[in-house]
Amino acid sequence: MSKTSLGGLTTSSQGLGCMGMSEGYGPTSWDDAIDTIRRALDLGVTLIDTADAYAFGHNEVLVGRAIAGRRDEAQLATKTGIDRMGSDTWVLRGEANYIKRACDASLMRLSVDHIDLYYLHRPPQTAEIEESVGAMAELVKAGKIRHIGLSEVDAALLRRAHAVHPIAAVQSEYSIWSRDPETAVADCLRELGVALVAYSPLGRGFLTGTVDVTSLAPGDARNRLPRFRTTANQVIADAVRALAEEKGVAPAQLALAWVHARSEHLGIPVVPIPGTKRVKWLEQNVAAADIELTADEIATLDGLAAQAVGGRY
Template sequence: MGMSEGYGPTSWDDAVATVHRALDLGVTLIDTADAYAFGHNEVLVGRAIAGRRDEVQLATKTGIDRVTGDSWALRGTAGYIKRACDASLMRLGVDHIDLFYLHRAAQDAEIEESVGAMAELVKEGKIRHIGLSEVDGALLRRAYAVHPITAVQSEYSIWSRDLEATVGDALRELGVALVAYSPLGRGFLTGTVDVSALPTGDARRRLPRFQTSENDVIADRVRELAELRGVTPAQLALAWVHGRGAALGVPVIPIPGTKRVKWLEQNVAAASIELTEEDTATLDGLAARVVGGRY
């Protein structure tokens, strides 16, 4: 998303170079959505993976209809889902999508209708697997009764662990993987975000957790521990998410977003970091100190 909007100035050339470098480093999961910059991000991703499609597990999402820049409708009727899939295939320039998510539970349809339409897309060969985003356990179970769900994508990081209580049991029960977005707390856990210096268009200026200095203690603790380990705060935060599979009882796949090759390379290197039990215990306790909601 950040390659197209949300986190300050963007560069098409830098973004494409970053995707190419990711593929060179062995990154195989690329995640986008039709809502990101009104489809711009899907076009960008499609161009970036052109000629290398077989190296990529391609995920995209639908269901957030951006009527205007500030007005969203959560849509999920069968007709909408199918038209959105065709539009995504066109923007991405591919003949199938590996993992197709319902971005949010719809306001105009029950989850059974939305997933039923997605199941038909599987039969047609347009998508391979079905995912949901930001659902609770009850919705996941209802969806799974219609068609197996491969993954749930939710915000998950050292300072955002709500899903453990809302959908964790259902993930384990059904064997559904967790795809963790914003595993770096939208950059906060890197210790490099100065809210006062963020550009006007940066969405973080409006988020409650970024409006108080009380959360600085969390970033400071991550930084201190990272220094002791000889890694960056971002790598430590990612290593924590990488290691959560055993505790949650399901595969956990973090999808850190970045616009630049430098940060991409640091993120990829985090996959080889193993935390001690003491490190994990320290980081586990930080979520309880968070002040402010996610939105």
């Protein structure tokens, strides 16, 4: 696995998203998840992504157990700011005291003494971005975190945050059918030297061609998303599958290869963090980093986003 830089943090050019190991996408297995994270490290996938909101902290505990004894092999990323309040009510928090307490709690759950990349999970509702990033800057000075990230921000918020402390990365949904960062923040990322970390690069599994939106399990988080409440988007998955078959690769690999190719197109590091719960799919995803797309293939995939029906949330 090749390396890249997220604002000075050297990490693998593809990471591993761990949320689904604890919630969101059907049954989970602690043992399978641990095996998957450890296999990722074996393969040189070193950017391991979690958050305190995932399953109310369960995911951080899981990740901490998985990297125990191998901490120096991982660049550990976690997030704060989504306070789930013990129910379906979410508050996007950013008060300085909240962030500092949350960081200490994450360090405890992860069983580590520092976090390599600490994100503000969403633009805060309870504080100005300057207060939130200021608190994170104090955590950098205290040695509890090494780099600061933001998630789902636009250019204006990124500039305000960056004026307080350098931002290493912005994490946003980015894939063949989700292109918002290109218009919302890409120019600013390039200007400030900030990387883009792409979550859900497989379209929450839709681009793999294995998701039937008409038969999602009742507890599947995708039931709440407009794009998964219609069959109109099947044309996108079909197009990805057809091109993948023509190229002799899996649809998931084609989708990831497209995201990898965006680094050159956008002029910034773009690091996808596909999530998976199983070693089999991890290994398939890792192999995508070596797939090169032709200009015609990229052009075909570029045109699919315009066909997407329904919002992301």
